[in-house]
Amino acid sequence: MGEGIYFDGGTVWTGAEPADADALLVLDGRIAAVGAEARARAGEAVEHVDLGGGFLMPSFGDGHAHPQFGGLESAGPAVRGCASIEEIVAEVRRYAAEHPERAWITGASYDGSLAPDGLFDARWLDEAVPDRPVVLRAWDYHTVWCNSRALELAGITSATPEPELGEIPRRDDGSPLGTLREWGAVDLVTAVMPPREIEERVEAIDRAADYYLARGVTWVQDAWVEPDDVEAYLEIARRGSLRLRMNLALYADPRRFEQQLPAMLRARQAVDDVGHPRLTARTVKFFADGVVENQTGALLEPYCSGLHDHGMRVWEPQALNDAVRAVDAAGFQVHIHAIGDAAVRQGLDAIESAVAASGPRDRRPVIAHAQLVDAADMDRFAELGVIACMQPLWAQLDALMTVLTEPRLGPERSERQYPLRTLASTGATLSFGSDWPVSSGAPLEGIAVAASRQTEDGDPAGGWTPHEILGVDTALTAYTRAVAHQAFADAGSAAWGRLAPGVSADLVWLESDPRAVPPSALARLRVRETYLAGRRNAVVV
Template sequence: MTTTFFHGGTVWTGAGGGDERALLVRDGVVVAVGAAAEAAASAAGEVERIDLEGEFLMPSFGDGHAHPMFGGLEADGPDVRSCRSVEEIVAEVRRYAEAHPELEWITGASYDGSLAEQGLFDARWLDDAVADRPVLLRAWDYHTVWVNSRALELAGIDAATPEPELGGIPRREDGTPLGTLREWGAVDLVTAVMPPRSVEAGVRALERAGRYYLERGVTWVQDAWVEPADLDVYLAAAASGALPLRFNLALYADPRRFLRELPEMAMARDRVAAAGSPLLTANTIKFFADGVVENETGALLEPYCSGLHSHGMSVWGAERLAEAVRAADAAGFQVHVHAIGDAAVRQALDAIERAIDANGPRDRRPVIAHAQLVDDADLARFAELGVIANMQPLWAQLDALMTVLTVPRLGRERSDRQYRMRSLAGTGATLAFGSDWPVSSGDPRDGLAIAASRRTIDGEPAGGWTPHEIVPIEAALGAYTSAVAHQAFADHAAAPWGRIVPGASADLVRLARDPRTVDPHDLPAVAVRETYLAGAPRLTPADAVPTASAPDPHAESERSVALHP
């Protein structure tokens, strides 16, 4: 029996709780806090004593919307994320291909889609790097790829190829494909002829993703886009003991075949449950209601200012989405809907409401992810329907993405109604936070900095953008801890997590400073000293993420200018 006594610092027990000065953990479960912990530790036998040395211990973070497999796979392939021009990308692809003559395909992620005008990249540019083997690079949006001519040839994409359902093939004036493919319908044409990724490569990617998260104090992640091959990877990792932290899988609902695949999703959920891993569940189905504002595919109630795509794109349409959500809900799944524009949010809310009416009351905890624009008429519906708003606080800033791409498309008045985090929380709705990593930084400290200030890394604007939507720091911490735990149904576990209370799993993060006393601008520099999962240290102090100065504007904390999956 392992007993650990934490003392000598601040123990924040979580949202709705308070500060204590001690914590006692036995076999990974919280036994007592405060004076009760001190008394129990004195009466106990052999106890490991950890002096916090004036530092801060709190519930570990959760990430309510991310893509850990994609993030972990970015290390397999050319390093295009760090490239700041098309020329640098081409040079890096050439270098990598020459170093790996054994590879049948050259694949990598994730390039900055803003480096070419309108995000249109030419296959011939990649041909200069590699002409004899196919190349596929994913953009930061993970909905767009850039391929060379050999990849187009193998996929059979030419001037005669019709526009696919749920996809786009940008073309040259003569009708030949340019080399950029948008959305699943087009991207699938190429991925269908690629060799499958090995399970071993996927497990290595999960291990890298786990390291990334544990270094940042995160112990639970919602994988928001899981396909059948990914499921095999997670099960293999669970069987081998390679799962580094807790995951829930959201199985991807493809509108082209969802209803016939729903029974297979139920079997997938059963396979995960039968595996018996305390770190893995598959209780969720992921829907896309629309695209994004930046490329005018986010679905809006009023037209875009440019009018290029009018009201945007509805992936399913209201009726099909409602029927699919009803069916998923009837099968006992949690529903997780990507909805960026206000029309998409309304469609998602309508679909959830109809599922409740059709299927009756139960503890369903549906999620709407992103919720970039929410109409006034729909704000109160989140709380009324029990819908969790999972939002990405890092995006709520007037950075270049916002000022150059978003505001011109929405107009000033509508732009100032984006990311209404505090307004939603004020209605009584559950506000949970996520990152969308690797589209944007998966570090909760980066998100906390923006949530609590609505200012850019340069401190602009001085009072914060739409300051009435600033989330107080303790509430923001709650959105990354207990609110994500609520989204995860953590209270259904034998040892719940998300708060430090007797009987809870000791999922903890130790920080060098109390984040509630730090200027929001400095939150990203607060060092993570240790991360604990069920009382076990997963990050040693020697490996702790160091205090850093302001991040490189081209590093992972910079937001993508493209589609958020």
């Protein structure tokens, strides 16, 4: 008789048909029985868990996130919660005074809507720290705010030309303001910053595990992984201290992709060689564009302001087609960041070219974000087998939307944002991710917005773009079974994401049924416990 757990006394949501049961039996880390059979075999378990009227379901997966970034945020000044520029500056001053040993002051994530057009001045940070470089990432992780010392060390002056794939906003006299947008500009300062020690990165991954397990998440797609990040993952795997399932998406840079591909193959092999059951590196991440808030999201029609006209394409169309075909031929899963409708079309075109070149196979390509999708491209997701990994928490009229996004898109396009229900209705696979730490990594917060299209204050009445509201069951599926499909974990010995015999017992126990509470209460539902392969969340292998 294997050791196991018997659950009853609440609702068991299987994520399959039939959806609801009243009991679950777990033996040796896997689902052994559901419902009547579980009740009949309850004596095989050594532990009985009374759900107390709660709700047991498959644990959540996060289809698109940045766990190392999230784990590192606590290592710098706590600017995320600051509600004004003055608060940010005061927090940077406090942190710098408490850490005189830090040669560089780095942190994240400040609210880009706090300054007009998202433009922050280096001189504001100079007031806090004039003698050491300060570099803060914005909430979007596409933008940084530097003080004058950081600009000086990076060699960014009025004579610095506009970089490829980036922008240096300037004052009227041509001097750099202090805000850097997108990789080409951000790389100028990160190139002179000291690298993070591997121990700091390992600790960040462990903090990310704490964060996610407390919110019921057991699998995460790290959607931006560079060589130093791979080494940190390999180290934590060698130590046997990886407490989440994680898949690495290796970052593809159009400026050096030909040199990257051999390194990607080596990284995948290194992860395979370490042989940790919770770590894979099967994916390559492409950026097709930037973000609407920077006016670098690529649009079919120009921005209302005209500042960047149609936005920024990170790859030329043929270059993206060639790179996607190359990684697809190497057996990688393709994962494309595409915010604007032009970027979504470009990503779909690139995936279509890979299908044509290599023929049918189980490739499960992903387009992440899909903030705007042209009507002509809606059906292409299902036709090409493309997973739409979307961030439901963004589909609300918060300050970023009203201050930065809507003025750039105008009313007609603003009403077409985040077409969750429309894409799902086409037969495409809709998976959910958080993009944490860009936004909260708590799935229940995202589900609350998906089911209401409202802010936490209930605005607007009836929901923003209410035709895109999802049912709670659909939203739960997008954060569980659909993410498992994205992760190639919906069948076989590695399956999770639903509750059926033979599937890994990756579970989350909620205090009550999320389908029985108003959407406004979903974000406040308490996670009582998280299990990975039948073990409570503190256990490592």
